[in-house]
Amino acid sequence: MFGTSWRVGRIAGIEVRVDSSWVVIALLITYSMYLQVSQVYQDISAGEAVWIGVLATVLFFGSVLVHELAHAVVAQARGIRVQDITLFLFGGATRAKVESRGPGDEFLIALVGPLTSGLLAGLFGIVTGLGRDVLSRPLAGTFGYLAWTNLLLAGFNLVPGFPLDGGRLLRAALWRATGSLARATRVASMAGQGVGWLLVAAGVAWLLAGDLAGGIWFAFIGWFLVQAARSSYQDLQLQQLLRGVEAEAVMASDLVRIPPELSLQEAVDDYFMRYDHSGFPVEEGGRTIGLLTLRGVRRVPREQWPTRRVRDHMVPLNEQVVVAPEARMDGVVGKLQDGQANRVLVVEDGEVVGIITPSDLTRWLRRWQALDSSAR
Ligand SMILES: [Zn+2]
Numbered sequence: 001m002f003g004t005s006w007r008v009g010r011i012a013g014i015e016v017r018v019d020s021s022w023v024v025i026a027l028l029i030t031y032s033m034y035l036q037v038s039q040v041y042q043d044i045s046a047g048e049a050v051w052i053g054v055l056a057t058v059l060f061f062g063s064v065l066v067h068e069l070a071h072a073v074v075a076q077a078r079g080i081r082v083q084d085i086t087l088f089l090f091g092g093a094t095r096a097k098v099e100s101r102g103p104g105d106e107f108l109i110a111l112v113g114p115l116t117s118g119l120l121a122g123l124f125g126i127v128t129g130l131g132r133d134v135l136s137r138p139l140a141g142t143f144g145y146l147a148w149t150n151l152l153l154a155g156f157n158l159v160p161g162f163p164l165d166g167g168r169l170l171r172a173a174l175w176r177a178t179g180s181l182a183r184a185t186r187v188a189s190m191a192g193q194g195v196g197w198l199l200v201a202a203g204v205a206w207l208l209a210g211d212l213a214g215g216i217w218f219a220f221i222g223w224f225l226v227q228a229a230r231s232s233y234q235d236l237q238l239q240q241l242l243r244g245v246e247a248e249a250v251m252a253s254d255l256v257r258i259p260p261e262l263s264l265q266e267a268v269d270d271y272f273m274r275y276d277h278s279g280f281p282v283e284e285g286g287r288t289i290g291l292l293t294l295r296g297v298r299r300v301p302r303e304q305w306p307t308r309r310v311r312d313h314m315v316p317l318n319e320q321v322v323v324a325p326e327a328r329m330d331g332v333v334g335k336l337q338d339g340q341a342n343r344v345l346v347v348e349d350g351e352v353v354g355i356i357t358p359s360d361l362t363r364w365l366r367r368w369q370a371l372d373s374s375a376r
Helices: 021-040 046-077 103-131 137-157 165-178 181-208 212-243 264-272 294-298 329-338 358-375
Strands: 005-011 014-019 082-088 091-096 279-284 287-293 344-348 351-356
Touching: 014 021, 014 046, 021 046, 021 082, 021 137, 046 082, 046 103, 046 137, 103 137, 103 165, 165 181, 181 212, 212 329, 264 279, 264 294, 279 351, 287 294, 287 351, 329 344, 329 358, 351 358
Parallel strands: 014 082
Antiparallel strands: 005 014, 082 091, 279 287, 344 351
16 A cells, blocks of 8 residues: 655654655645745745744644554553554554454544544644744744644544544444444445545545645545555455465475575576575475575675575574464464565474465465356
């Protein structure tokens, strides 16, 4: 769903990332604030207008970050691990595995976001009121604007369309009522798609009425919501499918083993160029002692390949992510997504019996889909 994102820091043990789309939006907001401030306050200097534009943008994204942190902190307090927070477009996403815990936790975690935005709106409102005599008029006006923006953020997030917070509240309520997460997600994501299409329609109407910028914004947000609602439902379907599948069924078991004394050049010529694998188990005396990966080889300059040994550039077995053959695939996929290794080894009685990479999973899914559609 996201493009490139950068790690910007860690707050309360949670990794905070910024999506590349954010840069464009930040510039746009700064510029439009600058324009607005210089139009409303005729006597303002250009320098002050730029300064206020930057300040408003920083506080706006700070507000979004605080909203997301509220979700993350409550999730962690309920014992749910949070992967990271990514700020993108004008919003954010907190990645946590809430689904596994039940409707009560999901309700609480979803609710705290809009509540926090409401609280921030109140705070900015108070600053505006108190600062009227102390702050310059443009500055007080900017805080007032931020109060409204946070109120809008709270309101928009409460719209009952999944994956917005309101949609999560709806899903949690349906989940509790029906006892079925799948059915609750289906209805909530249908609502999300419905709301998304409504926004698209409103955007088009606005566009036809002559408001180009407003119309495009609405249509874009609506389209984004439709896509997000659709893909969150598909993710859940996939997760449920994988819950019934064991690692053994998906893993590549046609392992080609490589001796540790080979040079990297021989490993490249006789293994990487010959087989469709990006990693080979290194075997010594009948046991796997490590894994030689394409990434590991690439780290060594090409002219040194003939003189370097596989043994010195393999990743030891104990540094690999390992699962049992009967591990459920939904958990394995979680490990594939978490780790930077991009690969899970399937180990039985201390011996590597298979490897699962994202492409093994894709291949398995393609076979499954082909069989599933022919069975219908
Ligand atoms: Zn939220």
